[in-house]
Amino acid sequence: MTGASPQGIKTVLHPVSDLEKAKAVYAALLGVPPQVDESYYVSFEAAGQHIGLVPGGGPQGMTSPVAYWHVPDIEAKLAEVTAAGATVKEPAHDVGGGRLVATVIDLDGNVLGLLQD
Numbered sequence: 001m002t003g004a005s006p007q008g009i010k011t012v013l014h015p016v017s018d019l020e021k022a023k024a025v026y027a028a029l030l031g032v033p034p035q036v037d038e039s040y041y042v043s044f045e046a047a048g049q050h051i052g053l054v055p056g057g058g059p060q061g062m063t064s065p066v067a068y069w070h071v072p073d074i075e076a077k078l079a080e081v082t083a084a085g086a087t088v089k090e091p092a093h094d095v096g097g098g099r100l101v102a103t104v105i106d107l108d109g110n111v112l113g114l115l116q117d
Contacts, residue, residue, distance in 0.1 A: 004072045011050040011068035011115055015057035022053050060090055066103065068113030074100045077114055086112070 016022035023042050027033055030046040042053040054062055071077040074092045082088060086104040089111060095101050100116040 004076070006077070007070040007072070009067045010048065010070050011052065011113070012065055013052040013054050013062065013068070013113070014065045015062040016053045016055055019053060019055045026051060026053060060103070062111075064111070066111050066113045068101065068115040070115050070117070072116065074102055074114050074116035078102055078104065081112075081114075092116075 014022070014026075019039070019042060023034060023037070026042075026044055030044050030051065032044055032046050034042045035045050036043040040055065040058070044051045054060075057063060069077075078088065078092060081104055085107050088102065089105050090101070090103040092100045092102040092114070098117070102114045104112050104114070106112060
């Protein structure tokens with residue numbers, strides 16, 4: 001193992017079918033209003049966690065929640081997990097503000113997210 005240890009799961013994205021209804025449920029659950037409230041994405045910050053709502057699963061076609069492991073070097077971690085048997089689903093790309101995200105699929109078909117700020 002050569003890559004740096006992940007900094008933990010700090011971001012979880014949830015695909016939702018009705019953004020307005022989901023927004024109300026998550027606001028009630030988390031006890032805070034959305035920090036970002038757009039038609040394509042709603043996010044909450046609560047207890048050091050970033051919870052995102054993605055209408056219709058977004059362009060990445062999410063069908064279940066995806067937890068994102070925060071890592072200091074996304075390319076190194078991608079190389080490490082693919083060498084261990086994971087398959088790249090979504091290569092590292094900038095989603096704004098220099099934030100890089102990628103997803104891989106583990107040997108059982110689970111989607112794992114990687115995020116580098």
